[in-house]
Amino acid sequence: MSGRGAAAKEKANSRQAKTHSTSSKRIQKELGEITLDPPPNCSAGPKGDNLYEWVSTILGPPGSAYEGGAFFLDIHFPPEYPFKPPKVTFKTRIYHCNINSQGAICLDILKDNWSPALTLSKMLLSICSLLTDCNPHDPLVGNIATQYLNNREEHDRTARLWTKRYAT
Numbered sequence: 212m213s214g215r216g217a218a219a220k221e222k223a224n225s226r227q228a229k230t231h232s233t234s235s236k237r238i239q240k241e242l243g244e245i246t247l248d249p250p251p252n253c254s255a256g257p258k259g260d261n262l263y264e265w266v267s268t269i270l271g272p273p274g275s276a277y278e279g280g281a282f283f284l285d286i287h288f289p290p291e292y293p294f295k296p297p298k299v300t301f302k303t304r305i306y307h308c309n310i311n312s313q314g315a316i317c318l319d320i321l322k323d324n325w326s327p328a329l330t331l332s333k334m335l336l337s338i339c340s341l342l343t344d345c346n347p348h349d350p351l352v353g354n355i356a357t358q359y360l361n362n363r364e365e366h367d368r369t370a371r372l373w374t375k376r377y378a379t
Contacts (some may be wrong), residue, residue: 234292238262241331253335255286263288267299267335271378274341276370277305279328280378284314284329284338299338306366306373308347308356316341317351 224299239262245255257268265286271277282305300314301323309317318335320329349354359366 233250234288234290235262237293238288238354243333244330248332250332250336250339253332255290255331256334262290263290265331269335269339269342271338271374275343276367276372277342277378278373280305282342282378295328296321296329297331297334299334304373305378306355306370307342308352308359309341310344311351315351317346317349319349 220353222244242262244316249255250321252270252272253267255265258266265288267284267286271280271282271283279304282301282303284362285300287300289295290298301310301316302314304312311317316338318337318341320326321332345356345359347356347359358369
């Protein structure tokens with residue numbers, strides 16, 4: 212390898228290590244914050260000793276069709292965090308127009324509207340509020356959104372049934 216090629220590779224490795232260090236510090240800080248002051252009905256923390264892989268629990272909000280359920284989520288922080296959003300997926304099945312059968316979540320802050328100013332606590336609060344107020348006008352599962360808009364009673368009955376079956 213030429214001197215210039217080796218120098219470029221070393222610079223790239225250094226930049227990657229710096230990014231990893233930045234994300235690691237930020238994740239550590241957020242772990243401390245969420246441990247001391249968790250959002251209502253939420254908990255989260257690393258899986259084992261991997262700081263970049265977390266598990267979270269969200270309790271179904273009182274008064275919602277998901278009340279009484281405990282929903283588990285996987286959270287994967289990319290090395291570029293907080294400049295790129297974490298990947299969050301529901302592991303517990305849920306009947307929801309913004310969450311599909313693979314656990315993917317349709318929420319703008321997890322995609323295009325992510326900002327480094329957002330924290331894990333704010334993100335979990337947003338997911339929790341999605342359980343109280345879904346967004347049928349930007350659905351991930353169209354037929355559930357249609358049912359929500361046209362037959363709310365049937366939608367809520369099915370959501371409660373799924374909560375009882377899969378989340379209790």
